[in-house]
Amino acid sequence: MEEDKLPEARQQARELPHNPGCYLMRDKSLTVIYVGKAKDLHRRVNSYFLPNKDPKTKALVARIYKIDHIITGNEYEAFLLENNLIKKYTPHYNIMLKDGKSYPVIRITHEPFPKVFSTRRIIKDGSRYFGPYPAAGRLETYLNLIESMFSLRRCSVPMKVRKEPCLYYHLGKCPGPCCGKVSQEEYQKTISKIIDLLEGGNDALSKKLEAQMLDASRAQNYELALLRRDQLKALSAVDTQQDVMGFADSVSQDYAAVEFRGTLCTVSIMQFRDSKLIGKALYRAQSLEDETEALLGFLTQYYQDGDTLPQEVYVSVQIDSEMLSRFFQDSFQRPLKVIVPTDGKHYRILRMARENARSDVEKRLRAQDNSAGVEDLKNMLDLDAEPNLIEGFDIAQLSGKYTVSSLISFKNGSPNPSGYRRFNIKSLQGAIDDYGAIREAVRRRYTRVVEENLEKPDLILIDGGLGQVDSARGVLDDIGLADIPVIGLAKQFETVVFDDGRPEMVLDRSREGSRILIAIRDECHRFATSANQAMRSKEASFRLLQSVDGVGPAISARLMEAYSTVDSILEDKAEDIAAKAKVSLAMAERILKKLGIT
DSSP states (O other), rough: OGGGGOOHHHHHHHOOOOOOOEEEEEETOEEEEEEEESSHHHHHHHTTSSTTOOOOOOOOOOOOOEEEEEEOOSHHHHHHHHHHHHHOOOTSSOOOOOOOOOOOEEESSSSOOOEEHHHHHOOSSSSSEOOOOOSHHHHHHHHHHHHHHOOOOOOOSSOOOOOOOOOOHTTTTTOOGTTTSSHHHHHHHHHHHHHHHHOOOOOOHHHHHHHHHHHHHHHHOOHHHHHHHHHHHHHHHHHHHHTTOOOOOEEEEEEEEEEEEEEEEEEEEEETTTTTTEEEEEEOOOOOOOOHHHHHHHHHHTTTTTOOSSEEEESSSOOHHHHHHHHHHHHSSOOEEEEEOHHHHHHHHHHHHHHHHHHHHHHHHHHHOOOHHHHHHHHHTOOOOOOOEEEEEEEEEETTTEEEEEEEEEEEEEOGGGGEEEEOOSSSTTOOOOOHHHHHHHHHHHHHHHHHOOOOOOOESSSSOOHHHEEEEEEHHHHTTTOOOOOHHHHHHHHEEESOOOOOOOOOSSSSSHHHHHHHHHHHHHHHHHHHHHHHHHHHHHHTTTTTTOOHHHHHEEEEEHHHHHHHHHTTTTHHHHHHHHOOOOHHHHHHHHOOOO
């Protein structure tokens, strides 16, 4: 295409300078649909228009009509400007928090007779705040416990002096500070106990409640005994919920994991304060950003007021941690460490957060109404019936090792995880042969379908081109399933390859059917890659275990059979490891010591 005939946005991208700054992409109505930052505006923006980009980028590029830019002095200034521009324009394709509210906290007011209640508003007037509590149930447990155990004032802030106490005083639920029924010193003793409770000092309180329960029971005051029993249970529940990981770090830590399925994005947050889990929450968005950009944008918004900023944030993907730390240091004069853990306790917690995010985003994907897309697929591919059940295959390997095939299932246009399978390819003996791998996976899958009379798919999609499609077609014909159509989706140009000699078809990405095919292909790839990584990780685990004196292939195999992962071994006691893996106690202790646990 000649330079002067390029679309306006493409031409503007070519004319951008090689400077740091921000770019604003606008649609035909000149609405800002995306804001980004760059160390080099020219290179970054032109990269959007390169061929073979992922579907999300292509969807964004298709809507760009005009590109504005603002030059900054450096990349950090661009980051600050980007943050302000996103707040100003709330672009459709940048990640935006769906819940703009901050988490609720428990406030103890700064007064002679403090009041205790939940709020989302932080007032810097000397009040004490505890939390935040992303899980509302945890906050309610605390407040109910405080209400049942302590007598506190319930009137408005600030307290008004009265001649006669209110009804709460007569019910025994308020000590009556408004009319001089309790001294400030006595009231503050109660507040100290509440602070101790909220800070996790529950042992002394538990012992006191247990003693009171027993005393009440001996005195046959069963109503009071039952009340103290219920309070003990509530206190125990709080402790159990908090101490899920049981480590002793006395710092504030958040764990943030992001998962995408197409444009659907979920960020999972888990918050620990003084080694206790105070809550977890999910934030949903739709975005055309990649995981790195989305998580960086999320964290900038999430901590924008600085009140809930922890000392450490553990994240699931690599982001510009130095820039983010500098931003919070400059904004709030508070240091922040941003870490991507690769093993150990922080990795295990982050894995929980990521699983929460994955489960949520897949639930959202399944909830979408894709009936129109399934009907569109029938017409697009000229099928005899709507493909209500589609099964997809992909192969992942590393230089011929760890070869694995994924099988994923979509029902009515949405993921059907119960139909997912993985096949460890056994027939290649280290050879790099995607066609052979597809033949083995397809034969193993559909031989079972025939023998067990399982539901047959209406369509099979292979991540690949004509060679992969022909390999699958040949196997299906051999085992008597010639009626199941097979197509391939070649990623380079999003081209559909048919099994019946028809010409290849380039997908029209604006169609609902195309969206389903791309989602299936991407899910095939994700599932195969994760399986391949798991196999590599397992082999690395064997090597790690065999670095311990006396641990050979047989013992390492027993350990992995009993525990599956090294992380699981490290979570257990030496005595239990010895029993489960049938090794000596000395060997179990040596393993833990070698791996740095004891």
